[in-house]
Amino acid sequence: MxxxxxxxxxxxxxxxxxxxxxxxxxxxxxxxxxxxxxxxxxxxxxxxxxxxxxxxxxxxxxxRTEESERRLLMELRASGALGQFRRFGWIGTLDVPQLIVRLRKGQQAFSFRLADPADEERYYELLHVEAWRFATQ
Known part of the structure; x- marks a missing residue:
């Protein structure tokens, strides 16, 4: 594209x-x-x-190819999730060309390579944990 x-x-x-x-x-x-x-x-x-x-x-x-559609969807999902992380007090960036998300909150810092399925899963698992923590405070 x-x-x-x-x-x-x-x-x-x-x-x-x-x-x-x-x-x-x-x-x-x-x-x-x-x-x-x-x-x-x-x-x-x-x-x-x-x-x-x-x-x-x-x-x-x-x-558009099937691959470009998949990548676009991945970018949109990651960007939306990043907005949620910001609501929970995280500072984060999305490197779109590399599909890498970097998050920081206090002393914690994480980097997720979304092209790696295991890293992508960890990213969304952390979002789930943060949403649960935020909802139960």
Missing amino acids: QTKKMLYCPMMGKPEPSPDTAAAWREQHRRAWVFNPWTGRKRLSLAIEHDPDGWLLIPPDDT
Whole structure:
């Protein structure tokens, strides 16, 4: 996904971005994607907040594969779970390209590689424990 040439700058919305591929642009600029680089439309503030790097944007006429659908679902679930962890007092980040979640609360720090089924299971088990602890306080 996101292999089609970008037509607009994700940060400024101007035509002919440099570089013109999503991966190269992210690596070089490391800025929030305020505009959809394939349509030129400005993104909603909430969309930028939840997906600042534009990983969930899909170029027009891009075909999704079963693998890309699975990865997108994994990203969305992990992001939603991360929001719940924040409600429970955790500080966390999701590295979307690598599918790695890092959590910290007090002296505790965890890292989960969601592409590893065992690590993914540990991530959601910890969420379950935290939700139970929060509900029974």
